[in-house]
Amino acid sequence: MKTARILPLLLCLSIGQALADTPINLSHDATPNVHVSISNVKGAVTITAWDRNQVEVGGRLGDGAKPLAIEGSASDMSIKVQPQGKSGWFSWNSDTSMSGTMLEVRVPKGASLDVDVVSAPLSIDGIDGGKIKVNTVSGKARVNARAPQVNVDSVSGTIELAGSAGKVALQTVSGDILAPNVGDEAELQTVSGRVRVNGGPWRKFNLSTVSGDVQLAGGLAKDGTFAVDSMSGDVQVTVPSGLSAILHASTFSGDLRSDFGTVQKAEHGPGSELRVTVGGGNGEMNIETFSGDLRIRKQD
Incomplete structure (x- = not known):
């Protein structure tokens, strides 16, 4: 009798496990620059x-998810x-009954990507030429690509961006x-995360942060603009020795040091300021911190 009661239970568990571990095997012909x-x-x-003009999807489909399909045309799917x-009520929390899905997607090298994830880490490798746009809530986003534009x-x-990108827009709250x-x-833009960015020569560079430390290294293009606004994190900016720019830097309650020009202390109260023309003054740099230290260095 016990065996008769246990067997149906084991069968149910086996079926549930199989449903939660459904393999994905899909493919669709694609143009070289498919979106x-x-x-x-x-x-x-x-x-x-990869080098094929094809989109292929593998991985495992989570229990509670609809059957997966590649929809659209060869150029937009x-x-x-x-x-x-x-x-x-009203479909609230409709994803709570769905377990995690592992997507392994292969796309042509020249593809453009538009990716939305909520509670899922994301990794992109090998894109060469296509634009990349990502929206994520609580997962790490790693992009290794050569792209004209990455958002x-x-x-x-x-947010970890390897490879190279001509134009980037990166925003995070606590990462x-x-x-x-x-x-x-x-x-x-970041609220409480650290920033480590190299590159240039920059035609336009804007950074805003609240409580994260910042390390930047790069130069300015001719007539380029560079702006950094930090509330409570330390900022270090390293620029080439051949910099050509009008440089303005200030801090309210932090320490300001620069390899260019002479730092002036406020006559009354805290604060330091630097105004100097470096080289031919062909660009413009504005760096401001409130309560963090600011260091402007000349690259060796």
Whole structure:
């Protein structure tokens, strides 16, 4: 009798496990510069570029998700993980009944990507020529690509940009921004994460941060603009010895040191300021901190 009761239970468990571990095996012919939209709520997303004019999707589909399909045409397609049905009033929390999906996607090297993830780490490797746009909530976003434009918007995950990008817009609330090779335009924002960025020569560079430390290294293009605004983090800026710019730097309650010009202390109260023309003064640099130390260095 006990065996008769246990066997149905084991069978149910086996079926549940199988449903939670459904393999994905999809493919679709694609143009070399196809635009691919990818959406996943839970799990992970790994995107790798290859030499084939084809989009291929592997991985595992989470229990509670609708059957996955590649929708669209050879030049514009989408891959979206969605829950099977509605749960709760007015579909609130419809993803709670869906377990994590692991997406492993291969795309042509010249593809452009538009990726939305919620609670899923994201990795992109090998894109060469296509634009990349990412929105993520609580997962790390790692992008290793050669792209004319990269936009990443994150809430609580670190943004790591390897490879090279001509124009970037990176924004995070509580994660770090790490980008060793940023091209001629950069728009960076963070609240409580550290920033480590190299690149240039920058035609336009803007950085705003509240409580994270900042390390920047790079030069200005001719007539380029460079602006940094920091509230409570330390800032270090390293520029080439051949810099040509009008440089203005100030701090309210932090220490200001510079390899260019002479720092002036405020006559009354705290604060320091620096105004100097470096080289031919062909660009403009404005660096301001409130309560963090500021260091402007000349590259050796």
